[in-house]
Amino acid sequence: MTVRQTPKIALGALAALLLGLAAHWSFPSEPRAAEPAAPVSVLRFGHPAIEDPAVTLGKYHRLLEAMSEAVGVPVTLVQSRTYAEIVRAFEEGQIDVGILNAFSYVEMGQRARLVPLARRVRAGRDTYQSYIVVRQDGEITSYDSLRGKIFAFPDPRSTTGYLIPRLMIRRHRLEPERDFARVIFVGKHDSTALAVANGTADAGAVASYIFEELEPAIQSKLRVLDRSEPIPFGPVVARSGLGAPLLAELRVFFLSLDKTENGQALLREARLSGFTAASDEHYAPIRALVRRFRGAAE
Amino acid sequence: MKLSTKFVVAAAVLTAFIVFGVIASAALRERRMIVQEVERRGVMLAEVLAMASVNALLSHDYSTLKRFLETVARDKDVAYAMVLDPSGVIKMHTDLGEIGRRADDPVSRRAASAEAVLVQPIPWIKGGRVYDVAVPVMAAGRSVGLLRLGLSTRSMEASLHRSWIEVALIGLVALAGGIAGAVVMARRISRPLGALVEATRAVSRGDLTWRARVTSRDEVGELASAFGAMTESLRIHIETLVRTERLALMGRLAAGIAHEVRNPLEAIKGATQVIAANDAAQETIAKFTRIIRDEVAELDRFLEGFLDFARPAPLDLEPVAVNDVAEEVLGLIGPLLATQRVTAARAFRERLPLVSADGRQIKQVLINLCLNAVQAMPGGGVLTVATREAPAGARRGVELLVRDTGPGVTAALREQIFEPFITTKAGGTGLGLAVSRGIVERHGGSISVESEEGKGAAFSVWLPATPSSSPPGGERAG
Numbered sequence: 001m002t003v004r005q006t007p008k009i010a011l012g013a014l015a016a017l018l019l020g021l022a023a024h025w026s027f028p029s030e031p032r033a034a035e036p037a038a039p040v041s042v043l044r045f046g047h048p049a050i051e052d053p054a055v056t057l058g059k060y061h062r063l064l065e066a067m068s069e070a071v072g073v074p075v076t077l078v079q080s081r082t083y084a085e086i087v088r089a090f091e092e093g094q095i096d097v098g099i100l101n102a103f104s105y106v107e108m109g110q111r112a113r114l115v116p117l118a119r120r121v122r123a124g125r126d127t128y129q130s131y132i133v134v135r136q137d138g139e140i141t142s143y144d145s146l147r148g149k150i151f152a153f154p155d156p157r158s159t160t161g162y163l164i165p166r167l168m169i170r171r172h173r174l175e176p177e178r179d180f181a182r183v184i185f186v187g188k189h190d191s192t193a194l195a196v197a198n199g200t201a202d203a204g205a206v207a208s209y210i211f212e213e214l215e216p217a218i219q220s221k222l223r224v225l226d227r228s229e230p231i232p233f234g235p236v237v238a239r240s241g242l243g244a245p246l247l248a249e250l251r252v253f254f255l256s257l258d259k260t261e262n263g264q265a266l267l268r269e270a271r272l273s274g275f276t277a278a279s280d281e282h283y284a285p286i287r288a289l290v291r292r293f294r295g296a297a298e
Numbered sequence: 299m300k301l302s303t304k305f306v307v308a309a310a311v312l313t314a315f316i317v318f319g320v321i322a323s324a325a326l327r328e329r330r331m332i333v334q335e336v337e338r339r340g341v342m343l344a345e346v347l348a349m350a351s352v353n354a355l356l357s358h359d360y361s362t363l364k365r366f367l368e369t370v371a372r373d374k375d376v377a378y379a380m381v382l383d384p385s386g387v388i389k390m391h392t393d394l395g396e397i398g399r400r401a402d403d404p405v406s407r408r409a410a411s412a413e414a415v416l417v418q419p420i421p422w423i424k425g426g427r428v429y430d431v432a433v434p435v436m437a438a439g440r441s442v443g444l445l446r447l448g449l450s451t452r453s454m455e456a457s458l459h460r461s462w463i464e465v466a467l468i469g470l471v472a473l474a475g476g477i478a479g480a481v482v483m484a485r486r487i488s489r490p491l492g493a494l495v496e497a498t499r500a501v502s503r504g505d506l507t508w509r510a511r512v513t514s515r516d517e518v519g520e521l522a523s524a525f526g527a528m529t530e531s532l533r534i535h536i537e538t539l540v541r542t543e544r545l546a547l548m549g550r551l552a553a554g555i556a557h558e559v560r561n562p563l564e565a566i567k568g569a570t571q572v573i574a575a576n577d578a579a580q581e582t583i584a585k586f587t588r589i590i591r592d593e594v595a596e597l598d599r600f601l602e603g604f605l606d607f608a609r610p611a612p613l614d615l616e617p618v619a620v621n622d623v624a625e626e627v628l629g630l631i632g633p634l635l636a637t638q639r640v641t642a643a644r645a646f647r648e649r650l651p652l653v654s655a656d657g658r659q660i661k662q663v664l665i666n667l668c669l670n671a672v673q674a675m676p677g678g679g680v681l682t683v684a685t686r687e688a689p690a691g692a693r694r695g696v697e698l699l700v701r702d703t704g705p706g707v708t709a710a711l712r713e714q715i716f717e718p719f720i721t722t723k724a725g726g727t728g729l730g731l732a733v734s735r736g737i738v739e740r741h742g743g744s745i746s747v748e749s750e751e752g753k754g755a756a757f758s759v760w761l762p763a764t765p766s767s768s769p770p771g772g773e774r775a776g
Binding site for chain 1: 359360365383387390393
């Protein structure tokens with residue numbers, strides 16, 4: 001009896017693994033030119049690699065179903081492995097709408113003709129922070145003791161995972177390339193936290209909300225060494241080529257989500273409290289920070 | 299213990315032995331199977347997982363690694379899953395608290411030093427055995443980490459326990475069936491044996507016509523038919539014996555009668571010859587006529603005694619107090635005792651139960667015995683008459699004992715002393731004791747003699763008590 005179910009379980013586990021891999025590798029590689037105002041048969045919703053893709057899928061799949069119903073077009077979720085990948089996908093028109101981090105938006109938003117539709121609001125705030133985390137039982141208690149250590153960043157194009165912490169570190173007259181033993185790019189914020197927890201790195205930079213969502217068992221292994229200023233959440237953007245009517249429909253969908261009970265349930269699944277209006281000016285402070293960072297780097 | 303019980307117990311023990319032997323061997327085989335199965339599954343899962351984990355491990359994509367492990371750990375047989383780096387630090391673990399710890403217990407050390415798949419039991423995890431399966435995570439031909447799975451046998455053991463319960467139930471049913479079969483077999487064996495036992499009891503009661511109805515065609519059946527043949531031939535032998543005995547008795551009777559009758563007839567014959575002589579004096583005639591009359595009287599007396607023996611008087615039963623009869627008889631023979639210089643001694647037990655008897659005939663038996671005793675003591679002696687209550691088996695009864703101090707009875711004579719025409723007395727007919735035995739036996743009693751040569755003889759008469767006879771402690775029976 002037990003013998004017979006064995007292959008089933010093993011196959012189930014295998015299937016789950018392959019699914020995970022598929023979600024991981026499912027980025028479409030076929031390039032496609034943006035065609036302004038052409039009729040849209042499917043909306044490809046892009047999401048950067050902030051955390052485990054399965055977690056992201058769990059957070060957004062019902063919200064995207066609702067979005068599909070609202071605009072009358074099927075919606076597929078496209079998750080990237082790196083921020084660079086999603087930026088390139090937007091530039092090449094492989095993604096129609098999606099969430100972009102602030103750093104990437106100010107770097108390429110205008111060039112790729114992206115329109116900000118809304119900003120995320122989490123726990124009532126439209127900003128979050130960058131945390132520099134170390135091991136709870138480690139010997140790092142100050143920026144100074146980071147010298148000679150291994151530092152983990154999620155992605156070189158991450159806002160709270162790279163841009164902001166680089167500036168925080170620099171404020172203490174530390175340069176990773178010079179003062180750290182090694183810098184590693186882990187890919188995702190939750191992996192960065194795990195890399196610090198499991199000793200791969202001695203310290204790391206993590207978006208505050210990702211840190212707060214970590215399991216208590218992992219959180220308890222970590223200590224927040226420093227917190228950044230509040231940083232605006234990256235916008236939901238869309239290709240301007242989708243046309244004004246569809247862009248308006250999408251904007252209305254996001255901004256009115258918290259008005260209905262169903263919408264609130266979807267927001268809760270996405271761990272959001274709502275969306276608020278977004279314009280390019282909201283990211284002027286980030287633009288300034290990027291200039292400062294670039295200026296100092298050169 | 300009855301034969302059938304022994305058989306059933308033996309069958310039950312044997313069945314239990316077989317059933318539990320089968321269960322035990324099945325359990326052992328299942329245990330081996332579980333271990334093999336856990337190994338097989340564990341190795342397969344671990345190898346797939348190790349292969350899938352290579353990229354995540356190399357790119358520090360720990361959240362993906364975490365999801366892989368969590369997915370595998372959803373299987374209820376997976377106790378834990380972990381990925382370690384080559385230095386033995388736990389990079390990811392389904393128990394998140396373990397992350398970042400260096401695993402240096404003996405199992406981990408052995409797992410880390412393994413070059414290929416290694417399966418080892420973990421002794422310290424309670425609640426079902428856990429096997430640790432370690433597989434190196436290989437990239438470009440070298441080990442970049444170690445993947446370990448804990449495979450628990452608990453759920454397999456639980457389902458095995460359920461199947462053990464089934465096996466135990468089947469075992470119990472088999473046991474019950476075995477016992478039931480044994481009972482049936484035992485009956486089939488013991489029932490004919492019981493019939494044979496009944497047959498032997500019937501034979502010992504004297505019923506030789508009883509036949510054990512045993513039709514089984516086994517040894518018991520053979521025994522039964524042999525037993526039937528034996529009783530049949532026994533019956534024929536006994537009948538022949540009885541017939542022979544009866545013929546001998548008739549011969550003895552005829553000889554006895556001839557002997558008893560011839561002497562008076564010879565005397566009468568002689569007397570008539572004397573009387574018939576012409577010159578016989580009147581005096582002589584008178585004398586021989588008297589002789590004839592005496593001899594005829596003697597013949598008459600003999601024939602009367604013989605008729606008593608041959609055609610016994612019917613019993614006139616009434617409750618009789620044995621002590622009263624004995625007292626009366628001693629009174630009757632009192633004058634005779636005095637002339638023979640015999641002293642009478644009484645040893646009567648009081649409060650005897652009444653016997654159901656023909657008082658006149660019992661009195662005659664006692665007179666016979668007493669006269670025999672007196673005649674056995676021609677030089678005088680002591681005649682003891684004793685009574686006592688004596689049960690025979692479950693029956694109450696009274697024993698009457700007549701003892702003399704004469705020369706006793708020889709062993710050879712003791713065997714036939716109650717046969718007719720057996721006598722040691724010069725003028726005896728040899729019928730007294732035979733008649734006495736007839737009377738006592740017709741009462742349902744028994745008569746016997748005990749004697750030691752030179753020390754006298756003791757005749758014992760046992761008579762059954764009346765059914766309503768007063769119990770000991772009641773009114774005095776004498």
